Amino acid sequence: MKKYISRLLYLMLTAFLAGSCEYDNYDEPNAVLEGTVSYRGQSVGVRTNGPEFELWQDGYDLKKNIPVYIAHDGTYSVSLFEGQYKLVVKEGGPWVPMLSDTLIVDVKGKTTYDVEVTPYFTIEDPGFTVNSSTLTASFTVDRIVGTASMQSVNVYLGTGMLTDQNKNEYVRNIATDDIVPGQQTTVSFEIPENLANEEYLFVRIGVRSGQSNEYYYTQSQKVEL
Amino acid sequence: MRHLLIYSIIISFFLAGCNNEDWLERDPKNIITDEQLWNDPQLIQSLMANYYDRLPSMHGVFNTGGMSEIDDAMWSGHFDENWRNDFQFGDDYGRYWDYGFIRDINLSLENIDEYSVQLSDDQKNLYKAELRFIRAFVYFEMVKRMGGVPLVTTQLIYDYSGDPAYLRVPRAKEYEIYDFIYSELETIKSDLEANNGSQTRANTYTALALESRAMLYAGSLAKYNNLMSSPIMLPGGEVGIPADKADDYYQKSLVASRTILGSGSYALYDENPDKGANFYEMLMNKGSREVIFAKDFELSLKVHRFSYDNIVRSITEDNEGSSMLTPSLNLVESFDYLDGNEGTLHDKNADGSYIPYENITDIFENKDGRLYGSVVYPGTTFKSVPVSMQAGVAVWEEGQYEFRVAPNLGGLYEDAALWTGFDGPQDNAQFVTNTGFYMRKFVSEASGASTRGVSAQNWWPWFRMGELYLNAAEAAFERGLEGEARGYVNAVRARAGFPENSITTLTMDIIRNERRVELAFEDHRFFDLKRWRIAHEIWDGSDNSEEAVVKGLFPYRVVRPGHEDHNKYIFNRMRPTRFRRARFFRFANYYSSIDPNVLNNNPTLVRNPFH
Numbered sequence: 001m002k003k004y005i006s007r008l009l010y011l012m013l014t015a016f017l018a019g020s021c022e023y024d025n026y027d028e029p030n031a032v033l034e035g036t037v038s039y040r041g042q043s044v045g046v047r048t049n050g051p052e053f054e055l056w057q058d059g060y061d062l063k064k065n066i067p068v069y070i071a072h073d074g075t076y077s078v079s080l081f082e083g084q085y086k087l088v089v090k091e092g093g094p095w096v097p098m099l100s101d102t103l104i105v106d107v108k109g110k111t112t113y114d115v116e117v118t119p120y121f122t123i124e125d126p127g128f129t130v131n132s133s134t135l136t137a138s139f140t141v142d143r144i145v146g147t148a149s150m151q152s153v154n155v156y157l158g159t160g161m162l163t164d165q166n167k168n169e170y171v172r173n174i175a176t177d178d179i180v181p182g183q184q185t186t187v188s189f190e191i192p193e194n195l196a197n198e199e200y201l202f203v204r205i206g207v208r209s210g211q212s213n214e215y216y217y218t219q220s221q222k223v224e225l
Numbered sequence: 226m227r228h229l230l231i232y233s234i235i236i237s238f239f240l241a242g243c244n245n246e247d248w249l250e251r252d253p254k255n256i257i258t259d260e261q262l263w264n265d266p267q268l269i270q271s272l273m274a275n276y277y278d279r280l281p282s283m284h285g286v287f288n289t290g291g292m293s294e295i296d297d298a299m300w301s302g303h304f305d306e307n308w309r310n311d312f313q314f315g316d317d318y319g320r321y322w323d324y325g326f327i328r329d330i331n332l333s334l335e336n337i338d339e340y341s342v343q344l345s346d347d348q349k350n351l352y353k354a355e356l357r358f359i360r361a362f363v364y365f366e367m368v369k370r371m372g373g374v375p376l377v378t379t380q381l382i383y384d385y386s387g388d389p390a391y392l393r394v395p396r397a398k399e400y401e402i403y404d405f406i407y408s409e410l411e412t413i414k415s416d417l418e419a420n421n422g423s424q425t426r427a428n429t430y431t432a433l434a435l436e437s438r439a440m441l442y443a444g445s446l447a448k449y450n451n452l453m454s455s456p457i458m459l460p461g462g463e464v465g466i467p468a469d470k471a472d473d474y475y476q477k478s479l480v481a482s483r484t485i486l487g488s489g490s491y492a493l494y495d496e497n498p499d500k501g502a503n504f505y506e507m508l509m510n511k512g513s514r515e516v517i518f519a520k521d522f523e524l525s526l527k528v529h530r531f532s533y534d535n536i537v538r539s540i541t542e543d544n545e546g547s548s549m550l551t552p553s554l555n556l557v558e559s560f561d562y563l564d565g566n567e568g569t570l571h572d573k574n575a576d577g578s579y580i581p582y583e584n585i586t587d588i589f590e591n592k593d594g595r596l597y598g599s600v601v602y603p604g605t606t607f608k609s610v611p612v613s614m615q616a617g618v619a620v621w622e623e624g625q626y627e628f629r630v631a632p633n634l635g636g637l638y639e640d641a642a643l644w645t646g647f648d649g650p651q652d653n654a655q656f657v658t659n660t661g662f663y664m665r666k667f668v669s670e671a672s673g674a675s676t677r678g679v680s681a682q683n684w685w686p687w688f689r690m691g692e693l694y695l696n697a698a699e700a701a702f703e704r705g706l707e708g709e710a711r712g713y714v715n716a717v718r719a720r721a722g723f724p725e726n727s728i729t730t731l732t733m734d735i736i737r738n739e740r741r742v743e744l745a746f747e748d749h750r751f752f753d754l755k756r757w758r759i760a761h762e763i764w765d766g767s768d769n770s771e772e773a774v775v776k777g778l779f780p781y782r783v784v785r786p787g788h789e790d791h792n793k794y795i796f797n798r799m800r801p802t803r804f805r806r807a808r809f810f811r812f813a814n815y816y817s818s819i820d821p822n823v824l825n826n827n828p829t830l831v832r833n834p835f836h
Contacts, residue, residue: 049313064821091835092813149454166766166809210454213761213812 033085033105034077035113039144043074044095044119045204045217047164051093053115055105056086072162073219076115080107087115094208094216095119096145119216120148120209125184126218128203130225133196136188139205139218143181149210150176155187156204157195161220163202169195191225200224263340269352272333276359277426277520279326281366283319285748286520286685287531287667289550295751297556297741299775299804301659302534302549310775311805313766316836319370319751320817323363324377330360331380347419354416358427358435361409364402365439369752372464372816372833373399395829398462400470403443407477410436421490424512424519425684430485431518434688437481437696442756444474444703449758457758457815457834464816464834475700482697485690486713491517493690493720500722501597505665507691509683517688528680535664536675537607538634538657539647543676548649551658552600552745553775554798560593560742563722568592570778572796579626579795585615585780588796594722595742601663603646603780608670613646614661616779619795621788628781628797640784642792650779652802659801660777666746691717691743699736707731714739755815766809773807776800811835 033055036043053068055078068087070076085105091097095117105113124140137155156163157170165171170192179185195201203223206215252258262268284291293300293309300309334356341349360378367374375394383389397405410432420428443466450456451468458465485491494515497503507515522529533541534549541547554570561568570588571580582588586604589596601607603614617630618638631638631645634657638644649657673679698713711731717739718727728735740753754760763772777799785791813835824830 062822062825064825092811151454166768166807168768171767171769212455 029079029081031080031082031107032077032110033080033107033113034075034110035115037070037074037076037115037117039095039117039119039122042122043219044117044122045074045219046070046072046094047166047214047217048072048162050164051214052090054088054090055080056088057083058086072164072217082108087113089115089117092212092214093117094121094212094214096211118144120145120211121150121181121207121216123205123207123216123218126205126221128221128223130191130223133191134188135191135203135223136186137203137205138184138186140184141179141181141207145209145211150179150181151208151210152176153179153205153207154215155189156206157191158202158204158220159195159198161202161222163204163220164217165206165215169201196225198225259336259340263336264343266344266348273352273355273426276326276330276333276356280359280362280520280687281321281323281326282748283321283366283370283751287529289531289534292746293550296550296746297559297750297775298550298552298664298746299660299801300549301551301657301803302546302655304655307803307805310801310803313806313809314811314814316813316818317820318814318817320820321367321370322374322820322823323367324375326363327360327377328380330356330363331378335380350416351419354413355420355427357409357413358417358432361406361432361439362435365406365435365442368399368402368406369442369755370817371819372459373397373402373462375827375830376402376405393827393829396461396463396831399446399464400443400462400466403439403466403474406439407436410439424516425521427518430488430490431688433481433485434517434693437478437485437693437700438688440474440478440481441696441700442752444471444478444700445756447471447474448703449756453758457812459831459834461831463831472704475703479697479700479704479706482693482700485517485693486697491515491690491693493694493716495720500594500720504595504598504721507598508667508686508689509669511684515690516684516686517690517693519684519686521684522682524679524682528682529685530677530680531667531683532669532671532674532681533677535668537601537612537648537663539613540607540610541675542673546656546677547675548656548658548663550664550746551660552662552664553660554662554778555771555776556741556745557589557596557600557602557662557778559738560596561723561738563591563593563724565723565727570796572778572798579619579797581783581790581793581795583793585794587794593718593742597665598721599664599666599742599745601665603661607663607665607668612648612663613643614648614650614658614780615643615646615782615794616650616652616661616797617645617781618784619781619797621783621785626781626783626795628779638782638784640786643782650777652777652779652799658777659803660775661779662777664746686747691720692747692749695736695740695743698731698739702731702733702736710736717743754810758815760810760814761812764808764810766807768807770807773809774800775804 051070055066055068056063068076068078085107087103087105089098122142122144124142126139129136153174153176155172156168158168172189174187201223202220204217204220206217208215284295290309300306334353337349337353373396376397377394381392414429414432417428417432420426447466447468448471450465456465492514494507494513497506533543533546536547538548558568558570573579589602601612617628619626619628634645635647636644650661651657652659669681669683674681694713694717698710702710711728715726715728719725754763765773767773779797779799780794783790783793783795816833818833818836
């Protein structure tokens with residue numbers, strides 16, 4: 001009899017625990033918002049783990065931002081619940097912040113939303129050629145925001161695709177005095193010894209304005225050595 | 226009838242009992258009432274002790290782990306905490322929003338007025354001035370980290386009307402908080418005179434020292450923020466001080482510093498002719514005239530474990546721990562040579578060959594005495610015991626040195642001489658230095674100090690003369706008084722072993738470097754870099770940066786029989802494996818983000834820039 005009661009108790013406890021699980025179960029977010037950060041149709045390269053956007057949702061008492069991380073090639077993707085969100089382009093990126101004009105995004109199922117930003121500078125037509133151990137890079141820096149000051153321009157070499165100011169195997173600084181916005185710049189330099197024996201390298205060019213501490217990057221380009 | 230009489234007697238008992246209200250009215254035995262507290266100086270003092278204990282700091286007061294994130298050092302302790310060498314300053318890094326403390330102080334200030342009847346006016350004024358000092362200190366900590374914060378100086382009491390909107394205090398302008406700190410300290414400084422003999426309670430000079438520091442911060446924020454190509458500011462002024470206020474702030478700071486320097490109550494500690502040991506003792510000998518205000522520790526009451534954390538590995542008295550915070554090569558090199566040359570160590574000739582040294586300490590010869598006083602480097606002693614520091618041997622093979630490291634610390638090489646020292650340095654290891662240096666500053670030599678059972682009782686200096694001299698120097702220099710500023714810097718340098726008037730032409734870079742070496746690990750560096758607006762340049766996140774990456778220097782014994790360099794020492798610069806990620810300070814880190822819950826509760830608050 002005693003055994004029977006204790007079994008019954010166990011059974012009841014299990015049933016209670018299993019039953020109560022339903023109460024605080026929520027479905028996982030089932031919608032996806034994804035897109036590209038772009039300027040005039042061209043995606044904007046950023047530092048991996050660098051600039052972020054923020055998503056906010058109205059209609060609740062308490063608010064907290066949902067961070068949107070941007071991949072190095074300018075794409076992003078977030079898992080969300082369906083609904084209407086506000087997307088904010090914060091300061092801190094290589095672009096002009098848009099704090100007052102909030103972008104309203106309706107997320108339903110898989111939603112694609114490209115975020116148009118205004119970078120302070122862009123780099124057009126990056127081209128790289130390798131001649132034995134010399135790398136030649138040609139590019140055009142464009143000033144998009146008239147008041148922006150050009151702080152620094154670098155060419156980055158890396159063994160992996162995620163190459164940027166913080167993570168690289170070699171960085172070549174180019175004096176900003178030598179660069180005229182809108183005109184093509186060509187620089188050549190020796191590939192450093194420790195990288196010369198690699199089969200290929202990833203090359204990126206970055207430009208930073210005085211208004212931000214993030215660089216605008218070209219897309220990672222694979223260069224065969 | 227008889228019953229009626231009995232009833233009326235019984236009823237009359239109740240009536241009489243009810244009448245005597247005093248009998249029911251009793252003081253609780255487990256609660257101290259406001260009337261008791263605010264009329265008893267001893268109780269007030271113990272309350273004050275609690276408030277002094279809660280004085281905020283970023284990573285000061287012997288916070289070993291925190292120091293390894295923002296000072297010139299890395300974490301060499303347990304591997305589980307290696308994230309300290311591999312992290313990025315988050316948006317909330319350094320967030321500080323302690324209105325619980327502000328309320329406690331405001332409540333106390335109001336209660337003194339309300340309940341104190343037995344205290345003399347002098348006593349009341351002293352306690353109130355101390356409370357207001359602590360409040361100013363807390364506001365300074367908040368404005369340093371968050372910018373302008375809501376200025377609350379009275380209790381906020383809810384009236385249960387259903388609408389708490391009137392309690393929502395918006396943020397003050399950044400300069401308004403600094404002005405508040407100044408006016409508070411000016412008002413209370415004379416009330417604090419009774420404490421002038423104390424180094425652990427606020428007195429007149431403590432108030433002036435806080436004034437000197439806060440006004441210097443405000444001045445440099447006004448100046449350097451506006452020199453940025455895009456100054457960090459908010460339209461409402463919650464962040465960003467107008468540039469035209471800089472001169473006034475510098476002047477206020479200078480006046481406060483001059484008053485302390487000229488008071489005769491304090492002096493640069495200069496008792497020991499050995500300048501290195503002197504610098505170390507300056508912080509260890511309690512009661513020295515160097516220290517204006519300190520947080521004291523006492524073995525029987527309250528101890529800290531900075532010595533357990535950081536003592537040289539082989540000298541520890543405990544069976545675990547040690548060697549957690551290890552200074553960087555970069556810090557060591559920022560100490561100049563006594564002949565006035567820049568502090569870069571001479572490890573290699575111009576042609577790239579190693580410079581051999583007869584003794585392992587020779588490379589550190591003639592350095593600023595503060596290097597010895599702050600850092601344990603190879604060949605020196607701690608607690609009069611020589612440290613055993615040698616990374617390994619450099620064996621000459623096929624025209625170059627090959628570095629060989631022993632499998633065990635303290636092992637002997639084939640030639641029966643030391644291979645790797647008992648104190649390392651060892652790369653990618655825990656509880657042994659990974660940079661080639663140990664901490665000396667603040668690490669107590671007292672017996673048992675490095676055990677967890679006893680621990681250390683040396684005190685933490687909130688304000689000391691070394692800082693005041695450099696505050697005065699910086700403020701004077703910014704005011705264009707180069708001669709006066711030079712005098713202050715030279716005094717600090719003379720105490721460190723430099724000849725008199727070692728600097729003939731003062732620059733801002735010299736002042737900044739002096740602060741770096743004099744005040745290392747004293748919770749200044751992070752805020753100095755911030756207020757000069759160079760933190761994002763120094764800690765730029767680049768692996769190629771000398772400043773953002775913590776480097777080490779490993780000494781090796783040369784094994785090259787028959788050659789003149791045999792058994793000499795060469796030094797190899799290296800990047801410790803455990804230091805994973807270069808420090809990266811973003812614009813967003815100049816002011817920490819405000820907690821979203823705080824923003825939700827008070828919609829009048831504006832968010833900080835970049836957040």
